[in-house]
Amino acid sequence: MMNNKSGKTPRRWLSPSAALNRFKPPRGIAAGIAPVERQRARYGFQIGDIGLLIGQDISSEVLERAPVYPLPKAPIWLLGLVNLRGNLVPVFDMKPLLELEGAAAQDKRRLLILGRGDKAVGIMIDGLPQLAATHNALSRLPPLPVALRPYVAKAYMQDNAVWLEFDHHGFFGALGERMTGVD
Numbered sequence: 740m741m742n743n744k745s746g747k748t749p750r751r752w753l754s755p756s757a758a759l760n761r762f763k764p765p766r767g768i769a770a771g772i773a774p775v776e777r778q779r780a781r782y783g784f785q786i787g788d789i790g791l792l793i794g795q796d797i798s799s800e801v802l803e804r805a806p807v808y809p810l811p812k813a814p815i816w817l818l819g820l821v822n823l824r825g826n827l828v829p830v831f832d833m834k835p836l837l838e839l840e841g842a843a844a845q846d847k848r849r850l851l852i853l854g855r856g857d858k859a860v861g862i863m864i865d866g867l868p869q870l871a872a873t874h875n876a877l878s879r880l881p882p883l884p885v886a887l888r889p890y891v892a893k894a895y896m897q898d899n900a901v902w903l904e905f906d907h908h909g910f911f912g913a914l915g916e917r918m919t920g921v922d
Contacts, residue, residue, distance in 0.1 A: 781870075781871050781872075781902075782868040782869065783869055784862075784867075784868045784869070785864060785866055786834060786839065786863075786865060787840070788839070789839070789883075789884075789887075789903065790902045791905040791907075792895075792902050792904055793853065793868065793905075794853075794906075794908075797853055798855050799851060799854075799868070800851075800852050801849050801850065801852075802849070802850040802861075803849065803850075805850055807821050807830045807861075808822075814918075815832070816831055816832050817918075818830040818831065823852060823859065823861075826856055826857065826859060828859045828860065829860055830860075830862075830863065831862050831863070831914075833863070834863075836886055836914075837884040838886075847865060847866050848863050848864065850862070850864075853907050854908075858908075860907065871895070871900075871902045872895065872897040874895075875896045876893055876895055877894040877896055880893075881894060881901055887903075887910070889909070889913075890906040890909050890910040891905060892906065
């Protein structure tokens with residue numbers, strides 16, 4: 740190594756993986772969640788008044804402006820398909836599926852993609868996903884829309900908001916079987 744102008748030997752650069760492992764999020768991110776809970780931080784999204792959690796091992800991304808191509812004669816809750824890096828992903832509006840009323844402002848609605856490849860689904864959500872604490876489990880589930888009941892196992896309370904553990908694989912798998920007539 741060469742010496743710099745001060746005559747000191749410069750420090751060696753860290754390898755990329757070592758540098759990434761040293762990252763500590765700034766204060767305020769995940770504020771209010773205990774350090775142990777930060778390791779298991781969960782994100783959730785809103786559809787109307789319902790808060791659904793994204794599965795812990797599920798990849799997800801939010802698309803701001805992606806063209807959704809409608810399908811002829813599709814149910815009102817199947818908005819169409821989006822081309823995501825060469826994969827055709829079905830896009831659902833769960834409000835009519837769950838018989839929820841009220842429409843969020845269109846500029847606040849986002850397209851959330853859950854999963855990857857041929858297992859990916861798109862869901863129109865109200866706003867951006869949020870950090871959700873899951874340390875305060877409810878002893879029983881709150882009243883839920885009929886179509887959602889079999890796919891919610893647990894519920895958590897955080898600041899007067901309820902977050903539901905949502906089995907999106909089971910929900911959309913059953914929906915696909917229903918659409919194709921497979922029993």
